[in-house]
Amino acid sequence: MDVRLVFCTCPDHDSAQALAHHLVARRLAACVNLLPPMQSVYGWQGQIEQAEEVQLLIKTCADRLEALQAAILERHPYE
Numbered sequence: 001m002d003v004r005l006v007f008c009t010c011p012d013h014d015s016a017q018a019l020a021h022h023l024v025a026r027r028l029a030a031c032v033n034l035l036p037p038m039q040s041v042y043g044w045q046g047q048i049e050q051a052e053e054v055q056l057l058i059k060t061c062a063d064r065l066e067a068l069q070a071a072i073l074e075r076h077p078y079e
Contacts, residue, residue, distance in 0.1 A: 002062035008072060009040060009053040015077050016054040022075055023058060028068040033057040 006029075010016035013034070020032035035055040042049055060068050 004060050004062055004065055006056075006058040006060060006065075006068060006072075008056040008058060008076070010056065011051065011053060011077060013037075013054055016056055019072070019075055020056060020058075023060075023068065023071060026071065028064050028071055029058045029060045031059045 008019070010019060016034050020029075020034060023029040023032055033056070035057065037052045037054055040051055040053045042051075058068065
C-alpha cells in the first residue's frame with residue numbers, strides 16, 4: 001500500500017474536527033490527528049499575519065489523494 005501523510009491547518013478546533021470527521025466518514029482518510037493549537041506566521045495579501053491554528057495530520061492512500069484534496073478544498077473554511 002502506498003501511504004501518504006497530508007498536513008492541513010484549520011482556524012479552530014470545531015472546523016478541524018468537522019473536516020476530520022468528513023474525511024474519515026467518506027473513507028478518504030484512514031485517520032486524522034488533530035494537534036493542539038499552534039501559532040502560525042504567514043504572508044497574506046501583502047501582510048505578515050500571525051494566528052492560532054489547529055494542525056491536522058491526515059493519513060491516506062495514494063489512490064485517494066486527489067479525492068482527499070478535492071474534499072479539503074470544498075469544505076475548508078480558508079480561501
